[in-house]
Amino acid sequence: MAITKSNIPPKAQKLPPGVYTPVISLYKPTKTQELDLDAMYKHAQYLVRGGMHGLVYQGTNGEAVLLTREERIQALKTARRAVTDLGVPEYPIVAGISAESTNTSIELAKDAAEAxxxxxxxxxxxxxxxxxxEEALHKFFRDVADESPLPLVLYNFPQVTPGQDLTSDDLIALAQHPNIVATKLTCANVGKAIRVTSKFTPEQFTVFGGSSDFLFPTLEAGGSGCVAALGNVFPKSTSKLYDLWVAGEKEQARALQDVVANAEWACKKGVVLTKFGAGHFVGPKIGVKAEAFHPRRPYLPPAEKAQKWTVDIMGVLLDEEEKIPDKTFGVNGAK
Structure with a gap:
């Protein structure tokens, strides 16, 4: 018995496979917490040197709902400058354009393209x-895709969109649009991923998991990677898991998956702990003070007990991270 594959043509632009980091926003230690673009530049380069295959800005971990339109533009321009200065000007950068209205989402898409x-x-x-x-939902995505100068990635995260959970039927229907190229499944529904990958090749429509704690099963199910909050803290380990799987080193990949899944548990508690972990483990390495990693008000840094718990949970990956070398770059990109 076989599942009939879709016959839609390949998309003009495919979201490259791999592990992406949903990059956190960093702020100056002032009353109004302006974006610290210098710190974000350093963090972006740290992630790329750490082996990340792409960066995602202004998603949930980027605190998109707390940023102004101009701040979004500034952050994206900073990210593009950071990767260009590394020698990889075509490096994939994904921009969150989520808004409650069709018009605003289209405006943000145009801003992101220009940035x-x-x-x-x-x-x-x-x-x-x-x-x-269902009609309104599908029309929303198609209308934005019609006007967006950028290829669209469908983002499914029911925890932040009360009552809205894109089903495999929704994804299969929307994948028919020529400018809708991929999905990020933060719902962690591997069954949904399998139903979608059973219908499409990655060239037609690409499926990514929403965290690294189920990256191995996502890849085994036909997915193309994940977008992992843990990448903000341990980019080398999370990207290595993918690289091992692609190289056919599945036993090593499976063993690393166990450790990654345990470390990412802290990220599951929310962006506050993710940012604290990045400040603790990454801040000293890139010369950025811990205050830059505080969440934007009204949200508060974690209490001391939560801080200790985060260090203990994430720390299981520290040895693995430290032994992986940085990627190096030249005029023609990664070497």
Whole structure:
């Protein structure tokens, strides 16, 4: 018995496979917490040197809802400058364009393209959930895709969109659009991923997991990678898991998956602990003070007990991270 594959043509632009970091926003230690673009530049280069295959800005971990339109533009321009200065000007940068209205999402997509982003990431609308029928939901994504200068990645994260959970039927229907190229499944539903990958090749529509704690099963299910908050803290280990799997070193990849899954548990508690972990483990390495990693008000840094717990949980990856060398770059990119 076989599943009939879709016959839609390959997409003009495919989201490259691999592990992406949903990059956190860093702030100056002032009352209004302006973006610390210098710190974000350093962090971006640290992630790329750490082996990340792409960066995602203005997603949930980027605190997108707390940023102004101008701040979004500044952050994306800084990221593009950071990768260009490393010698990889075509490095994939995905920009979150999620908004409650179709018009605003289109505006953000155009802003992101002008600022140097490569792809756009979009959540379902969720302000009036009872008014969002299947027809309205599909029309929202298609209308944005029609006008977006960037290829669209569907972002499914039911925890932040109350009542809105893109089903495999939704994804399969929306994948027919020529400018909808991929999905990020933070719902962690591997069954959903399998149903979608059973219908499409990665050239037609690409499936990514929403965290690294189920990267191995995502890849085994036909997915192309993941977007992992843990990458903000341990980019080398999370990207290595993917690289091992691609190289056919599945036994090593499976063993590393166990450790990565345990370390990412802290990220599951929310962006506050993810940012603290990055400040603790990464801040000293890139010369950025811990205050830059504080969440934006009204959210507060974690209490001392939560800080200790985060260090203990994430720390299981420290030895692995330290023994992996940085990637080096030249005029023609990675070496």
């Amino acid at each position: 140097g982003a490569s792809f756009a990431l979009l959540l379902p609308p969720s302000y009036w959930t009872k008014a969002i029928s």
